[in-house]
Amino acid sequence: MTVRIISLRDQSEAKALMRDLGVETAGIEIMAPKTIPALVRINNLPIFAANILKQESLSIGADTAVSRDALTGKKKHTDCLIIGNLTHIQRLSEKLKRQPYGLNKIALELQAAFNNYQKDNFTLALKNHQLNLASQTRIMGIINLTPDSFSGDGLLETLGSAVEYARKLADEGADMLDIGAESTRPGAKPVSAKDEIKRLIPALKRIRKEINLPISIDTYKAETAKAALDSGADIINDISALTADKKMAKTISRYKAGVVLMHMRGIPKNMQKNPAYQSLMGEIIEYLNKSIAIALEAGIDFEKIIVDPGIGFGKTLEHNLEIIKSLAQLKILGRPILIGLSRKSFLWNITHQGPKERLSSTISSNCLAVFNGAKIIRVHDVKESKQAFMVLDRILKCPSQ
Numbered sequence: 001m002t003v004r005i006i007s008l009r010d011q012s013e014a015k016a017l018m019r020d021l022g023v024e025t026a027g028i029e030i031m032a033p034k035t036i037p038a039l040v041r042i043n044n045l046p047i048f049a050a051n052i053l054k055q056e057s058l059s060i061g062a063d064t065a066v067s068r069d070a071l072t073g074k075k076k077h078t079d080c081l082i083i084g085n086l087t088h089i090q091r092l093s094e095k096l097k098r099q100p101y102g103l104n105k106i107a108l109e110l111q112a113a114f115n116n117y118q119k120d121n122f123t124l125a126l127k128n129h130q131l132n133l134a135s136q137t138r139i140m141g142i143i144n145l146t147p148d149s150f151s152g153d154g155l156l157e158t159l160g161s162a163v164e165y166a167r168k169l170a171d172e173g174a175d176m177l178d179i180g181a182e183s184t185r186p187g188a189k190p191v192s193a194k195d196e197i198k199r200l201i202p203a204l205k206r207i208r209k210e211i212n213l214p215i216s217i218d219t220y221k222a223e224t225a226k227a228a229l230d231s232g233a234d235i236i237n238d239i240s241a242l243t244a245d246k247k248m249a250k251t252i253s254r255y256k257a258g259v260v261l262m263h264m265r266g267i268p269k270n271m272q273k274n275p276a277y278q279s280l281m282g283e284i285i286e287y288l289n290k291s292i293a294i295a296l297e298a299g300i301d302f303e304k305i306i307v308d309p310g311i312g313f314g315k316t317l318e319h320n321l322e323i324i325k326s327l328a329q330l331k332i333l334g335r336p337i338l339i340g341l342s343r344k345s346f347l348w349n350i351t352h353q354g355p356k357e358r359l360s361s362t363i364s365s366n367c368l369a370v371f372n373g374a375k376i377i378r379v380h381d382v383k384e385s386k387q388a389f390m391v392l393d394r395i396l397k398c399p400s401q
């Protein structure tokens with residue numbers, strides 16, 4: 001007899017394990033959600049609602065942790081931590097639908113969270129391109145048309161150099177390209193839409209003509225986005241998540257384009273001046289939820305939305321590390337996660353290497369991000385990243401026994 005403790009990432013691994021045991025098919029479907037632990041945090045609940053939540057949790061074999069001061073009556077509100085598995089969350093949401101004090105609303109949010117968290121088979125429909133995000137980790141290759149890129153890879157010398165570089169990224173295995181004509185590094189000064197368009201459009205038109213990959217444009221200006229979409233772009237990568245330019249959401253909607261909604265605290269010029277959070281991941285999720293609502297209100301298809309936690313955009317070193325470690329929490333939004341870690345300065349704070357020397361630290365961080373739920377990785381070094389993700393994807397798809 002051998003005893004083993006097994007750790008599973010998702011229900012598909014649980015189902016494969018039970019099939020290996022010879023479990024009956026119907027039983028597998030019932031038991032698989034029970035194998036996945038679920039910790040759900042709810043902020044600022046009135047203590048009488050929290051007490052009901054705790055009793056209902058206990059009634060189904062789960063539990064809810066609350067503040068000690070809430071139990072003694074010293075506080076009128078408490079954060080709550082529901083402790084159970086995915087089956088508990090599903091059953092609890094059904095029970096709370098019959099309860100007062102706003103618990104019926106929480107029931108709906110729990111059910112939505114339950115459904116979103118399990119989403120994995122995303123497909124992006126982008127004009128002339130369809131990108132399956134379930135089959136493998138997808139790579140977004142970075143093309144900087146700026147003179148002041150933090151990583152020293154700006155391509156303003158000639159139009160041909162930008163096109164040649166785009167072709168190189170495509171040949172190395174990029175699944176999409178992200179072109180930027182304004183630096184958004186910490187402390188960067190903004191440029192006008194006119195100058196941004198002047199840098200961007202000639203290169204975009206040539207790249208679009210010669211390379212058959214989805215093209216994303218890194219801009220927060222609706223005027224630039226319109227010019228880019230007219231010239232063949234497929235996605236707008238907006239670091240402000242539709243908040244900097246009120247016309248941006250409608251512009252994207254009109255062209256039926258995809259959009260990357262990124263979290264940022266402040267603006268590039270001041271975003272790194274003592275950024276602080278009370279609940280980092282909670283505030284990022286709340287911010288992105290609001291931006292998703294803006295997108296939907298403007299008519300952008302939910303299936304065309306990608307979310308990005310914004311590494312380095314209004315975050316300290318510890319914030320960035322926490323985001324990577326806790327990235328799976330963003331799955332609650334129900335949209336594929338993109339992350340950009342490549343050569344960023346938080347890596348220097350650990351390794352003390354220059355931007356072009358941060359390949360190994362970039363790859364190690366990106367692999368952990370993929371393990372924690374990232375579907376699209378934005379990188380400078382496509383060839384090396386492609387090789388790393390080929391191995392990682394193969395490991396993650398290997399069945400547990």
